[in-house]
Amino acid sequence: MATFKGIDYFDIDSLLSEEERMVRDMVRAWVDDNLLPIIGEYYTERKFPKHLIPQMGELGMLGANLPEEYGCAGLNNVAYGLIMQELERGDSGIRSFASVQGALCMYPIYAFGSEEQKRKWLPPMARGEVIGCFGLTEPDYGSNPGGMITTARQDGDGWVLNGSKMWITNGSMADIAIIWAKTGDLDDPSSIRGFIVPTDTPGFEARDQKGKLSLLASDTSELSLQDVRVGPDALLPKSQGLKSALMCLTQARYGIAWGAVGAAMACFDEALSYAKERIMFGRPIAATQIQQVRLADMLTGITQGQLLALQLGRLKDQGRVRPQQVSLAKRANVNMACEVAREARRLLGANGILIEYHAMRHMANLESVYTYEGTHDIHSLILGQDLTGHAAY
Template sequence: MALSPYDLFDIRSQLSEEERAVQETVARFTNERVLPIIGECFDQGRFPKELVPEIASLGLLGSSLPEEYGCAGLNAVSYGLICQELERGDSGLRSFVSVQSSLCMYPIYAYGSEEQRRQWLPRMAAGEVIGCFGLTEPHGGSDPANMKTHARKDGGDWVINGSKMWITNGNLADIAIVWAQTDEGIQGFIVEKGTPGFTAQEIKHKMSLRASVTSALYFDNVRVPEANRLPNVKGLKGPLGCLTQARYGITWGPIGAAIACLDEALNYSKERVLFGRPVAATQSAQIRLADMARRITLAQLLSLQLGRLKDAGTMQPQQVSLAKWNNCRMAIDIARECRDLLGGAGITTEHVAIRHALNMESVITYEGTETVHQLVIGRELTGINAF
């Protein structure tokens, strides 16, 4: 019985019937709706906003949140598989779903009031309201505690001043989940589009995540009511809790990108004839392809176990760091290898490898750089903080 080149350890057999159905549904959506247009979107620097209603109708927004809020109520492994299949299309599309689900809907659910949950989550699940997550600042990057954005209490309102950078969905968003320093520590606020003093400026000239909207956010005496403050968390544990949710999905996403690259390299190397034989008939090509399959298999096993731990309620942030570090490094290396195997053809966006390689430059950086996650594991091993 032949093994699937993209699932050598038969991970699929370890999935429940519901998990397999989720993966098949999103894979079909990616094949039929994403892949035919995403190369052109990348070339044009355009996010395919027209796909959002379909994404919402499939239950992919806030998929792990309870059904009572209009969400699908799926488990963590199913959410991971959603991320994997979307990123097999493009990291930009998976980033959109990650931000909406893990960085915007999750904090409203976990840290918001019941009124906030009822007001926002059903419409966000339906794709009627798009969110963005305002944490990173121009000077801050990997050091969110060095936050300069500030919110001060003024009567029954809060007045926010500051700026945020590298914000996915920024110019698409109807609301922003904004984290700001206050006299009582870091707190989160729901800032609605059109609020006076709140502006978003799209970042251009990107060579990565071109099929995604990336923005800078500016807050000039932005007044929001107390009702828009997330009441159930204070301190860095709020935004860091959101990042753990998003990083979990990111451990799965790069697997999809790597599978897309391996698929392309396999097919191309079988068809491309050099010196009288297919490239795939050479030992060097087979060794490289086999190594890609090995890395993908290890990443699949890592994320599946991480998902099972998350569903059991025992997942630790350090485990997420290890998986994000490993799987992003795996995917960026495979994308570059596949680009090389394609020769000159590999530099055009008519093939997927260069697009995934460029996208992975962002994915390996955001939600904690590779170095940050290495230091998280180093601290866990030694008990010494080297940040």
């Protein structure tokens, strides 16, 4: 399989360190060799390619920006972003798996967990031996997670959890779930705490979400917790209120801002080579103005997205990124990727609806990416509030 050469119209590679390029090139080659040859089959069979998890773990792709002392690679955030970019160039479902494992499960254990919890869970999670899922969203509380009705009540020295969670990536294959629940009144979001719940605890159940038309190569599940009893060591001691859960989302959204660029690059690359080869009216369709406009628009969006993601990463590495900047980047780059994927699919004509090509798979996936981790609209309102001081949600 030919290796992907990248899309780099503005020599953005020269803004990366040698180490960042090495990381990117390794994951790029891994995706070309191991993911792209099989993704179509797994997508149509609606299966997550589980056999790739040990490799991802061994190569260090899980929680790669967390410290080495917990078995992680200790990369900077730009290198981490480049991993997300390359994984999502393969498929949004694989990047979602890595985001959930790293940013939504390993990160809260790292940020809010006790030293004991970190030592117990992070190394096997980095190796991919323990899979995590993140339970925040509920059937009636998506964009408004503070309204959640899942509860955790103290019982002796442990806790009893009740409630249900929806749209949970990795839910059915997870070994542990990071469950967010209210420990106080239902109208008190500041009582929300995070819990590490082993999924084999009695009363915990995960059901595969049926009927998806997007992220087909991803495990999306509904969780139900009925009198799930956990010990005192399940509580993430430093988690405090909804803010802690939102901090995890900021980590994941950061990766998505990069991942979306990867999906767009895959679509553009496919569209460009198709346009050069596809002959219609006796000449390649690349020689028609309408396709050239499409390609120029795609390349422009990708280049803007690359620079946006890179500067976001540099700010994050300098410790001065604001969550609102992450919102802007997630919103802009996913929207751009949706446009690029749709235009690529159209350029491919009838072939564009086939699984042998990548554009429509990315296009369908990106509708989920547009919607999860803060919908496009919610990120508009986060920016609106930041600009005006008025909360409009």
